[in-house]
Amino acid sequence: MAKSIGFKKVKTAVFISGTGSNFINLLKFSLIKKTPIKIILLVSNNSKSKALKFIKRSKIKKMILRYNYKSKDENRILNVLKKNQIKLICLAGFMKILSPRFIKKFNGKILNIHPSLLPKYKGLNTHKRVIKNKEKYSGCSVHYVNERLDSGKIIIQKKVKILKKDTPISLAKKVLKQEHIIYKKAIFKVFSKL
Numbered sequence: 001m002a003k004s005i006g007f008k009k010v011k012t013a014v015f016i017s018g019t020g021s022n023f024i025n026l027l028k029f030s031l032i033k034k035t036p037i038k039i040i041l042l043v044s045n046n047s048k049s050k051a052l053k054f055i056k057r058s059k060i061k062k063m064i065l066r067y068n069y070k071s072k073d074e075n076r077i078l079n080v081l082k083k084n085q086i087k088l089i090c091l092a093g094f095m096k097i098l099s100p101r102f103i104k105k106f107n108g109k110i111l112n113i114h115p116s117l118l119p120k121y122k123g124l125n126t127h128k129r130v131i132k133n134k135e136k137y138s139g140c141s142v143h144y145v146n147e148r149l150d151s152g153k154i155i156i157q158k159k160v161k162i163l164k165k166d167t168p169i170s171l172a173k174k175v176l177k178q179e180h181i182i183y184k185k186a187i188f189k190v191f192s193k194l
């Protein structure tokens with residue numbers, strides 16, 4: 001994992017596909033004095049993301065790509081990452097699967113947040129599946145990214161109780177709240193071990 005030397009913060013890129021609430025949360029976190037990261041770049045395959053509006057007047061660089069041509073798009077991203085000396089990638093609701101080649105280049109330096117208690121419910125539609133299976137608990141996990149989907153080493157998790165009245169939407173809201181809390185904790189944890 002990239003090192004935070006002295007007060008020098010680790011140059012970080014965040015990849016998103018959705019609204020970007022996790023990105024906004026990480027951005028606010030990166031502005032705190034004690035934080036080990038500095039967000040330099042936002043990569044989004046959603047041109048309508050709220051996150052893009054949020055950074056409109058900031059110095060954060062952005063890349064918007066459709067990700068239709070994976071290897072071409074990944075090469076473009078890798079160039080920008082290199083140019084900006086990015087040492088950490090945080091996937092935050094990024095719904096595209098990175099190629100093994102890309103992951104190898106950033107081995108051990110990519111984190112992801114997933115809205116389930118991994119290793120349970122990898123992949124899509126987690127809340128719907130969790131409720132259908134009448135689980136009592138769900139939650140969220142921050143993990144390192146490896147070549148297998150949602151399977152890298154878990155850094156931190158948070159359990160969320162499921163109530164009888166919960167729907168996939170209400171559960172998603174509760175879990176998202178916890179995602180915002182544990183992503184910051186996971187980053188502190190990753191850097192405290194160095």
Ligand code: GRF
Nearest residue numbers: 018019020021022093113115
């Ligand atoms: C989060 O629940 C994330 O875990 C999932 O997609 C959602 C993205 O939310 N993969 P946001 O775009 O960060 O608001």
